[in-house]
Amino acid sequence: MTAPPANAEPQKESMGIDPYERNWIRFSIVLLVVFLTAVTVAGFAMGFQVPGEEARVDPATITEAGPFANPGVRQIAPGEFEVYVVSRTFNFDPAEIVVPQGATVTIYVTSQDVQHGFKITDTNVNMQVVPGQVSKLTYTFDRVGEFPYICHEYCGIGHAAMFGRVRVVPPSEFEEAGA
Amino acid sequence: MTISIERPTRELTDAEKRFVGWHMLVAIIALLVGSIFGPMQALQYSNVDLYQYLEPVIRSYYQGLTLHGVLNALVWTTFFIVGFTTLTTIKGLARPLSYPKVNWAGFWVMVVGLVTTAVPILLNQATVLYTFYPPLQASWAFYLGLTLVVVGSWVSGVGFFLTYRDWRRENPATRSPFIAFAGVLNMAMWQIATLGVAVEILTMLLPWSLGLIDATDPELARTYFWFTGHPLVYFWLLPAYISWYGMLPKQAGGKLFSDSLARLAFWLFLIVSVPVGFHHQFVDPGVPTAWKWIHATLTYSVFFPSMLTAFTVIASLEYAGRRRGGTGLVGWIRALPWKDPSVAAQLLAGILFLFGGIGGLTNASYNLNLIIHNTAWVPGHFHLTVATAVTLSFMGITYWLVPYITGKQLVSPRLALVQVWTWFVGMVIFSNAMHVLGLLGAPRRTPLGDAPYVPEEWNGHLLRTSIGGTILLVSVLIYGWIMLRTATGPKADPEDVPGIPIAESLRDPQLTPLWLDRFKPWLIAAGVLIVVAYGPQLWDQITGIQLNAPGWTPW
Numbered sequence: 256m257t258a259p260p261a262n263a264e265p266q267k268e269s270m271g272i273d274p275y276e277r278n279w280i281r282f283s284i285v286l287l288v289v290f291l292t293a294v295t296v297a298g299f300a301m302g303f304q305v306p307g308e309e310a311r312v313d314p315a316t317i318t319e320a321g322p323f324a325n326p327g328v329r330q331i332a333p334g335e336f337e338v339y340v341v342s343r344t345f346n347f348d349p350a351e352i353v354v355p356q357g358a359t360v361t362i363y364v365t366s367q368d369v370q371h372g373f374k375i376t377d378t379n380v381n382m383q384v385v386p387g388q389v390s391k392l393t394y395t396f397d398r399v400g401e402f403p404y405i406c407h408e409y410c411g412i413g414h415a416a417m418f419g420r421v422r423v424v425p426p427s428e429f430e431e432a433g434a
Numbered sequence: 435m436t437i438s439i440e441r442p443t444r445e446l447t448d449a450e451k452r453f454v455g456w457h458m459l460v461a462i463i464a465l466l467v468g469s470i471f472g473p474m475q476a477l478q479y480s481n482v483d484l485y486q487y488l489e490p491v492i493r494s495y496y497q498g499l500t501l502h503g504v505l506n507a508l509v510w511t512t513f514f515i516v517g518f519t520t521l522t523t524i525k526g527l528a529r530p531l532s533y534p535k536v537n538w539a540g541f542w543v544m545v546v547g548l549v550t551t552a553v554p555i556l557l558n559q560a561t562v563l564y565t566f567y568p569p570l571q572a573s574w575a576f577y578l579g580l581t582l583v584v585v586g587s588w589v590s591g592v593g594f595f596l597t598y599r600d601w602r603r604e605n606p607a608t609r610s611p612f613i614a615f616a617g618v619l620n621m622a623m624w625q626i627a628t629l630g631v632a633v634e635i636l637t638m639l640l641p642w643s644l645g646l647i648d649a650t651d652p653e654l655a656r657t658y659f660w661f662t663g664h665p666l667v668y669f670w671l672l673p674a675y676i677s678w679y680g681m682l683p684k685q686a687g688g689k690l691f692s693d694s695l696a697r698l699a700f701w702l703f704l705i706v707s708v709p710v711g712f713h714h715q716f717v718d719p720g721v722p723t724a725w726k727w728i729h730a731t732l733t734y735s736v737f738f739p740s741m742l743t744a745f746t747v748i749a750s751l752e753y754a755g756r757r758r759g760g761t762g763l764v765g766w767i768r769a770l771p772w773k774d775p776s777v778a779a780q781l782l783a784g785i786l787f788l789f790g791g792i793g794g795l796t797n798a799s800y801n802l803n804l805i806i807h808n809t810a811w812v813p814g815h816f817h818l819t820v821a822t823a824v825t826l827s828f829m830g831i832t833y834w835l836v837p838y839i840t841g842k843q844l845v846s847p848r849l850a851l852v853q854v855w856t857w858f859v860g861m862v863i864f865s866n867a868m869h870v871l872g873l874l875g876a877p878r879r880t881p882l883g884d885a886p887y888v889p890e891e892w893n894g895h896l897l898r899t900s901i902g903g904t905i906l907l908v909s910v911l912i913y914g915w916i917m918l919r920t921a922t923g924p925k926a927d928p929e930d931v932p933g934i935p936i937a938e939s940l941r942d943p944q945l946t947p948l949w950l951d952r953f954k955p956w957l958i959a960a961g962v963l964i965v966v967a968y969g970p971q972l973w974d975q976i977t978g979i980q981l982n983a984p985g986w987t988p989w
């Protein structure tokens with residue numbers, strides 16, 4: 256780790272890597288490989304998924320035809336639900352989603368005007384909502400309770416008030432409500 | 435191979451100092467004005483509303499936030515960087531700019547752009563935040579102004595390239611001096627990176643705001659934006675690295691540990707900083723998950739040059755600390771000149787950057803991104819990076835640079851130390867609270883003091899955000915005072931004016947392999963990687979363009 260004397264023999268061109276540094280570089284490469292494996296395994300094998308390419312829509316006509324014309328929850332199979340959410344300045348339609356505990360819910364969100372955000376508190380559901388595009392994620396609600404969904408992209412002066420909530424109720428209560 | 439090449443040195447002329455000084459003046463004013471809104475935002479979280487005192491000029495939290503983002507993240511950084519790397523180019527190459535008029539033209543185009551952008555923001559006609567996502571629609575002047583700022587920086591960049599080219603002709607066998615090399619490289623990266631926003635604005639937003647087209651494709655706009663948006667952070671960071679690698683070791687009494695690895699790190703940053711933009715779009719619709727994964731892995735590779743940097747910078751500082759008599763595992767750290775505010779600022783910036791870097795790894799892993807995307811975690815993260823690692827380092831640089839270019843002495847280095855430490859402490863509190871809020875689900879870009887959904891559980895953290903913000907306000911005010919008093923103070927005895935600190939390298943840089951000092955192969959590699967990592971998806975989005983989102987101004 257010492258400098259060559261000022262008038263040493265001309266030395267050869269080289270990287271001149273210090274032994275400690277060489278080990279550090281090896282260590283960094285190993286760590287990098289570990290990280291890459293972790294993201295890949297998490298992404299593909301364990302099924303942590305992010306929204307992808309779903310469908311495109313015309314923001315001008317979504318309220319007239321297609322699934323977003325009737326926003327809300329629909330049961331598609333036992334324990335399986337889908338919900339279509341329209342975002343607009345400054346509310347979500349529906350503003351409340353009620354599902355039974357254990358329900359697997361596929362959520363589709365789009366926007367009628369500007370960009371919005373859709374994040375359900377305490378869950379992994381987090382989507383950018385972009386006019387012209389449909390964002391989609393699936394989530395299983397295992398815990399009973401209230402989970403606000405909050406708009407997390409600036410959308411105008413009323414942005415801070417834009418939210419809705421998921422109510423996850425015990426299955427018995429859900430049936431009584433006749434949903 | 436000869437190693438003892440004579441390396442001339444040369445101070446900046448008065449005209450050159452003035453040129454750099456103009457950049458610093460604009461940069462520092464932008465920082466001071468822009469930073470006033472930061473603490474206001476932080477205090478809003480605890481329901482302290484300072485906005486009422488700024489009416490009728492500032493009409494909302496969001497208008498203030500637009501100013502905060504634009505002035506701090508775009509204006510302070512860009513003007514500082516162009517000014518600072520002008521200095522490193524001239525000083526490093528020990529020659530004047532080949533075409534000073536080109537660089538002056540760049541500066542004035544940037545200034546005209548700044549004014550053109552500022553007017554609509556102040557008139558509340560561009561409350562679109564610094565990311566200006568369509569279909570929020572700002573006045574055309576906002577987009578035009580931003581374009582001019584970018585074009586101005588390109589013109590300055592061309593001034594650098596021509597100067598470098600001429601130097602290279604005059605010195606065909608010499609390794610380029612590190613600080614000049616790195617500044618020119620940063621400008622080259624910037625020019626590649628800004629193609630994204632340039633295309634976004636020129637093909638979509640500007641014609642749209644002028645009424646030539648009716649609507650936009652917002653997802654395509656996001657892809658263009660983040661093509662630029664991520665390398666933007668490296669454009670901010672690399673000049674801080676120039677100082678950490680090439681100047682700080684000298685200020686601390688040491689040398690640059692490895693010239694070759696310093697260059698390798700810079701090249702790797704150039705190559706991997708652009709083709710990673712989709713990691714800002716992990717939760718976007720309209721981008722296939724496969725591309726998100728590719729960009730996630732490329733993002734991780736940025737880890738590698740970051741680790742090189744950590745080693746080289748720390749080893750250079752350790753060398754300095756031991757030369758100063760520090761011993762033992764940590765004794766060298768204490769032996770560093772902590773009393774020098776410029777050094778203390780950069781050391782503290784580096785320490786917080788370690789945490790920022792770890793947080794960055796979290797953001798990049800796309801499953802964790804689902805938890806923190808667009809939450810308060812994100813501003814918590816980048817206040818450690820751009821607002822501290824970069825900003826506090828730049829502040830530290832101004833502590834020698836402003837005296838150098840004005841021929842004055844820094845007023846009250848002790849007060850400057852107070853400024854540096856208050857920034858550090860304020861930021862630790864602020865950023866920690868923001869990270870926690872984000873994990874609890876608090877959204878960003880939101881006046882949380884007004885939000886109806888805030889649970890009790892968040893209150894303590896909201897308060898800590900406000901406390902951190904208030905400490906930062908004190909720090910900003912001290913900084914402004916020191917800069918003002920220094921710049922307007924009496925001329926000092928030339929003996930007392932600091933010089934430009936340039937760290938020698940432990941090994942003669944002539945021994946650094948030639949391939950680390952040649953631009954062409956690396957620029958080609960960067961271009962190829964961009965085409966591979968962006969080409970197909972960008973092509974899909976461009977050919978599938980649907981202009982169906984008309985503009986809105988809901989503020």
Ligand code: HEM
Binds near residue numbers: 471472564879
């Ligand atoms: C003076 C100390 C500062 C404080 C207390 C502060 C505070 C804040 C707060 C609370 C936010 C979040 C607002 C929200 O999401 O609703 C924010 C956003 C931001 N800050 Fe700062 N800030 C400071 C300095 C800086 C500096 C020096 C920079 C950059 C160089 C910076 C860059 C930004 C950016 C880019 C945003 C994001 C704006 C957006 O979301 O559109 N801040 N700041």
Ligand SMILES: [Cu+2]
Binds near residue numbers: 371
């Ligand atoms: Cu919204």
